[in-house]
Amino acid sequence: MGLNDPVHPEPDLVQLLTPEGERVDHPDYAFAVPDGTDEAEVIRGFYRDMLLTRRIDTESTALQRHGELGLWAQLLGQEAAQIGSGRAFAPQDFVFPTYREHGVAWCRGLDPLQVLTLWRGSEHGGWDPAEYNFANYTVVIGAQTLHATGYAMGVQRDGLVGTGDPERDTAVGVYFGDGASSQGDVSEAMVFAASYNAPVVFLCQNNQWAISAGSERQSRIPLYQRASGFGFPGVRVDGNDVLAVNAVTRAALQRARDGEGPMLIEAFTYRMGAHTTTDDPTRYRTSDDVEHWKLKDPIARVRVYLSRNGLAAPEWFADVDEEADELGHRLREGCKALPDPDPVGMFDHVYAEQTPELARQRADFVAYRDSFAEVVA
Amino acid sequence: MTRMTLAKALNAGLRAAMEKDDKVLLMGEDVGRLGGVFRITDGLQKDFGEDRVLDSPLAESGIIGTAVGMAMRGYRPVCEIQFDGFVYPAYDQIVSQVAKMHFRTRGMVTMPLVIRIPYGGGIGAVEHHSESPEAQFAHTPGLKVVTCSNPVDGYFMIQQAIASDDPVIFLEPKRQYHADKVEVNEGAEMSDIAPLFTSTVARPGSDLTLLAYGPMVKTCLKVAEAAALEGRSIEVIDLRSLSPLDLGPAEESIRRTGRAVVAHEAHRNLGMGAEIAARLAESCFYSLEAPVLRVGSYDTPYPPSRIEEDYLPDLDRILDAVDRTFEF
Numbered sequence A: 001m002g003l004n005d006p007v008h009p010e011p012d013l014v015q016l017l018t019p020e021g022e023r024v025d026h027p028d029y030a031f032a033v034p035d036g037t038d039e040a041e042v043i044r045g046f047y048r049d050m051l052l053t054r055r056i057d058t059e060s061t062a063l064q065r066h067g068e069l070g071l072w073a074q075l076l077g078q079e080a081a082q083i084g085s086g087r088a089f090a091p092q093d094f095v096f097p098t099y100r101e102h103g104v105a106w107c108r109g110l111d112p113l114q115v116l117t118l119w120r121g122s123e124h125g126g127w128d129p130a131e132y133n134f135a136n137y138t139v140v141i142g143a144q145t146l147h148a149t150g151y152a153m154g155v156q157r158d159g160l161v162g163t164g165d166p167e168r169d170t171a172v173g174v175y176f177g178d179g180a181s182s183q184g185d186v187s188e189a190m191v192f193a194a195s196y197n198a199p200v201v202f203l204c205q206n207n208q209w210a211i212s213a214g215s216e217r218q219s220r221i222p223l224y225q226r227a228s229g230f231g232f233p234g235v236r237v238d239g240n241d242v243l244a245v246n247a248v249t250r251a252a253l254q255r256a257r258d259g260e261g262p263m264l265i266e267a268f269t270y271r272m273g274a275h276t277t278t279d280d281p282t283r284y285r286t287s288d289d290v291e292h293w294k295l296k297d298p299i300a301r302v303r304v305y306l307s308r309n310g311l312a313a314p315e316w317f318a319d320v321d322e323e324a325d326e327l328g329h330r331l332r333e334g335c336k337a338l339p340d341p342d343p344v345g346m347f348d349h350v351y352a353e354q355t356p357e358l359a360r361q362r363a364d365f366v367a368y369r370d371s372f373a374e375v376v377a
Numbered sequence B: 001m002t003r004m005t006l007a008k009a010l011n012a013g014l015r016a017a018m019e020k021d022d023k024v025l026l027m028g029e030d031v032g033r034l035g036g037v038f039r040i041t042d043g044l045q046k047d048f049g050e051d052r053v054l055d056s057p058l059a060e061s062g063i064i065g066t067a068v069g070m071a072m073r074g075y076r077p078v079c080e081i082q083f084d085g086f087v088y089p090a091y092d093q094i095v096s097q098v099a100k101m102h103f104r105t106r107g108m109v110t111m112p113l114v115i116r117i118p119y120g121g122g123i124g125a126v127e128h129h130s131e132s133p134e135a136q137f138a139h140t141p142g143l144k145v146v147t148c149s150n151p152v153d154g155y156f157m158i159q160q161a162i163a164s165d166d167p168v169i170f171l172e173p174k175r176q177y178h179a180d181k182v183e184v185n186e187g188a189e190m191s192d193i194a195p196l197f198t199s200t201v202a203r204p205g206s207d208l209t210l211l212a213y214g215p216m217v218k219t220c221l222k223v224a225e226a227a228a229l230e231g232r233s234i235e236v237i238d239l240r241s242l243s244p245l246d247l248g249p250a251e252e253s254i255r256r257t258g259r260a261v262v263a264h265e266a267h268r269n270l271g272m273g274a275e276i277a278a279r280l281a282e283s284c285f286y287s288l289e290a291p292v293l294r295v296g297s298y299d300t301p302y303p304p305s306r307i308e309e310d311y312l313p314d315l316d317r318i319l320d321a322v323d324r325t326f327e328f
């Protein structure tokens, strides 16, 4: 198992699909699909989401290499953790991501090009959270766990938990990493969530690294066990198993919607790539570890399962590959075509009510800029 | 003599300080095995061990708060904050604890710790990676705030900061880390080195005094070069120490030039420039031919990087202010 051995013994995981593509049972969690939907269809959907998400990732990494993006936070290896959980939310649920949740953004219907604006430096993200029920990315580690808890307290106040109406009852999900678990904000979020029994699900993607620090630097016990110290349940799930992540997240969200309060899910996974495109992981981890985790690839195991059980034909896989190629092409062209913002816009949303001083600075800026135009003309 | 970048100079300076005093510890996120995200601590854990170069958990308040305790125990922690925008989770510890410990214990406890922060913009980074928080710290009594603009200062100032018995916020202009290589005389006598809390003349001149620090010094040296082509002689002062603020060389200069402009990357509103202009107006009132002008960034949050060049003061905007002082 490598670096985490002494602290994290072979993890006590909820698993429903083995790395070899075999379905297995778990006493507490079963994979179930919504009434009226076909299970194979849903699993094929997961496969497609994961494959397209991987393409968003590889294409964006390439775009960064070509100087089109300033930076990119890769998610390679975390597709099941993101798609499994992302597809568990109901439309009315609200999600708070970190800066790496490109797969969850995909599930919430965000155009990946919108996500790229942040990494290209043409916007700070800039989507309307209310349109997607998906907050903007948060770069400052752990801060969003408090926002999610407060949002969940608001949902609770609005009487949108425990009504029994599946269209109304609402849960909040918040993503963070194993490194983030060391931040005071995350502990405070858990204290508030427990204290107010807020309908929030903490989704920790333990990809085992916070840049160069292994998760043993953050916690001497498996992270999911932290929950009991705060007074709510925690569970560890195989983060590379999309069925298990989906089943566990669905259960936790339902619990929250029913008014039973917060829960912590630790999706135990692995960051196959670098931390970001500026990071060099060869300085701190061994290639053996990476090779070991390649065998647990989240996409390959679903593919094996679908093919072996005759749930998807080779042509179907070929179609998805083609769709990924088209998506890749659209991202490449679309990214280069993203317009640079008009600098005058930087004065416009500092306040909801513009101040006289900033209006003056804006006017000065415009005049100053125009003075160059006159020189050129 | 060795030719070094600022990044290498800081690394060598840290090494020298650790060799000199075994109470010096480095702590921060990724400073050990990785050598820091900017590689400023590269190789130090390998040579000094994990007990002296601590890869910390991902918690800024934790880094500074534990450094406070270590300082009380006689150590000299040098904390790295990974990026300017991530110092705020530690802000409470720095402002409420580090800054006040000596005062509230009536001098019985000293806080000889250094907080290194890569700061400033111009590198095309995403949000929270390009901030200029100097005024927030310089406004806090009990903290000392310095910033280096070149490899020579980087090498000596970091050692002087570590040797200081007061807490020092040590700001490193990240866009200069790899900008220029210059000769550093590591064997220089400390008596030949400018004391830490002083400013220096980066380029002599006689028509106008341009004050800058950190990332803006290089820009201001270019301004002076450009102005020289138009026949104007500009003296550039590198402020280096923002708290305490040493305006001695600037005042001496203004008495000769009669004009002054201050440039910094931080927002103009309540920035260092405001304090500097006010003090110079008091001390040099009769020498000034024009008000002291300030050039800073606009009073907006740091914008997306594609337009940061419009936001940050550049050669043209500083020259523009220089020209305006001659219109009075």
Ligand SMILES: Cc1ncc(C[n+]2csc(CCOP(=O)(O)OP(=O)(O)O)c2C)c(N)n1
Binding pocket: A100, A139, A140, A141, A176, A177, A178, A179, A180, A181, A207, A209, A210, A211, A271, A275, B029, B058, B060, B082, B086, B089
């Ligand atoms: C408060 C704060 N400190 C430092 C950083 C710099 N930083 C960005 S990501 C990261 C590691 C995060 O690790 P983890 O929480 O495990 O999430 P992962 O990136 O592995 O998904 C660090 C230190 C930051 N963004 N915010």
